[in-house]
Amino acid sequence: MKLLLVEDDAAMAQALQLALERRGFEVAHVADGGEALHRLRHDPPDAALLDLTLPGMDGLLVLHKVQSEGITVPILVLTARGSVGDRVVGLNAGAEDYLAKPFDLDELEARIRVLLRRHAKKDTVLACGPLVMEMESGAFYLRGTPLEVTPREQAFLKALIARPGHAVAKEKLFRVVFPMESDIQFEAIEVVAYRLRKKLAGAEVSLITLRGLGYLLRDDTKPVA
Incomplete structure (x- = not known):
């Protein structure tokens, strides 16, 4: 299990890295937020331990960028910021758990393992509100009921549910839905979108058209910011 430790205190980082490696983890260490974000983007670990007070890029900014870019680590x-307010800010910024310094190593290990188990379960499905896709089979379920889709509709939805709330360009969707089909008109993608929109109607998940950008899936159970 690969962990990324983001900590600018060299002595603490060395001690924590050694302790975690003794407990069976593979630990990589970086000391600033910019390098942490680079690792999360290009060499994602199974989980990350992030200090908030960092040189170069504050930990909260790292969390915001991770969330906005759809990074799933x-x-x-x-952190030493242990107040309830700090905890709320960190969790709202995208952290999945929060442990104030000083902490017990046994508790840290337990929280890491819970985090890894929870994330492993998440990785078996992709979801946007009540719409769920099993990653292994590619089957879609709407409110727990199998959603009947054609292979083209399945390809369309699969591209969107990979990043709910983020637009996927019409051109990219066309290539995914109609691969190697040069005789198909570009507007055919709109027909697929229309049919899917009807199948999702009233289900608290919407297929949105963004003019000039493409399409996205929106979870209507979440409040609009």
């Missing part, structure tokens, strides 16, 4: 914040 679970992050546990380790």
